[in-house]
Amino acid sequence: MVEEHAGEGPGDGGQRLDRAYAALADPTRRALLVALRAGDARITDLAAPLPMTFAGVSRHVGVLESAGLVRRSVRGREHWLSLRPEGLAAAGDWIAEQTAFWSRRADALAARLARTAPVPAPGEPAR
Amino acid sequence: MVEEHAGEGPGDGGQRLDRAYAALADPTRRALLVALRAGDARITDLAAPLPMTFAGVSRHVGVLESAGLVRRSVRGREHWLSLRPEGLAAAGDWIAEQTAFWSRRADALAARLARTAPVPAPGEPAR
DNA sequence: CTTTCATTCAACAGAAACGTTGAATATCAT
DNA sequence: ATGATATTCAACGTTTCTGTTGAATGAAAG
Numbered sequence: 001m002v003e004e005h006a007g008e009g010p011g012d013g014g015q016r017l018d019r020a021y022a023a024l025a026d027p028t029r030r031a032l033l034v035a036l037r038a039g040d041a042r043i044t045d046l047a048a049p050l051p052m053t054f055a056g057v058s059r060h061v062g063v064l065e066s067a068g069l070v071r072r073s074v075r076g077r078e079h080w081l082s083l084r085p086e087g088l089a090a091a092g093d094w095i096a097e098q099t100a101f102w103s104r105r106a107d108a109l110a111a112r113l114a115r116t117a118p119v120p121a122p123g124e125p126a127r
Numbered sequence: 128m129v130e131e132h133a134g135e136g137p138g139d140g141g142q143r144l145d146r147a148y149a150a151l152a153d154p155t156r157r158a159l160l161v162a163l164r165a166g167d168a169r170i171t172d173l174a175a176p177l178p179m180t181f182a183g184v185s186r187h188v189g190v191l192e193s194a195g196l197v198r199r200s201v202r203g204r205e206h207w208l209s210l211r212p213e214g215l216a217a218a219g220d221w222i223a224e225q226t227a228f229w230s231r232r233a234d235a236l237a238a239r240l241a242r243t244a245p246v247p248a249p250g251e252p253a254r
Numbered sequence: 255c256t257t258t259c260a261t262t263c264a265a266c267a268g269a270a271a272c273g274t275t276g277a278a279t280a281t282c283a284t
Numbered sequence: 285a286t287g288a289t290a291t292t293c294a295a296c297g298t299t300t301c302t303g304t305t306g307a308a309t310g311a312a313a314g
């Protein structure tokens with residue numbers, strides 16, 4: 001038994017998640033993802049508006065790629081980037097699972113309170 | 128105008144998000160969050176099962192705290208940690224917003240395809 | 255008051271990240 | 285072939301992270 005707790009996508013030991021969150025932790029990289037919502041783009045296109053060297057952006061793109069957040073398709077001399085929704089979904093899922101757990105606990109607690117005590121005010125924070 | 132694009136929680140320039148994702152990028156820190164789902168705990172309790180120095184864990188807790196993912200309440204000589212759902216929610220929201228955007232686009236595209244038949248592809252990537 | 259417990263702090267070494275520069279590679283255009 | 289374009293790669297300096305150690309602080313217990 002390997003203690004596969006708390007939804008770290010099976011297989012990797014959470015390294016996928018490590019890279020995804022590390023990738024998202026940089027504002028430039030988040031900006032790249034947002035830029036790609038407008039449609040696929042070459043690295044040149046992405047780099048143009050950014051206050052950074054082309055090589056710098058190229059690196060960031062590499063990080064996003066190996067985090068599984070973008071896909072690259074090489075077309076001759078130009079590399080086209082596109083979003084990879086599954087990647088972000090995976091990152092979102094871990095968070096979702098945590099918050100779901102909390103909600104469940106919160107609900108259970110609320111239910112228990114509602115059962116055993118004089119209900120203070122429906123819906124309102126019971127203070 | 129400051130280009131408040133794409134849901135970076137107003138006020139900070141995304142630094143809150145930076146820290147949250149950076150915090151989540153570390154497996155030890157994620158483990159701490161998971162551990163806290165079982166209930167509030169002192170740093171000693173959290174450190175016990177981890178293959179790391181107490182001081183090391185203390186540092187990680189500090190990171191989680193300044194990322195807004197946990198709350199600390201000092202009680203005499205012991206520090207009790209609890210989860211801070213709003214923190215994770217904020218991190219989750221950015222991701223959710225992105226994926227929502229994609230879904231909307233995907234839906235629109237699907238609808239268009241269904242309506243107009245062999246439309247090649249909007250924008251560049253015409254294969 | 256002295257000891258134990260819970261925690262931080264400071265200094266350190268090693269590793270990784272960020273961005274730059276200059277050179278290398280491969281593709282397209284003439 | 286020549287030259288321009290799109291991109292990576294390697295090396296570098298700086299900064300930030302990770303974890304350790306040893307000392308310092310402060311509260312509880314004896």
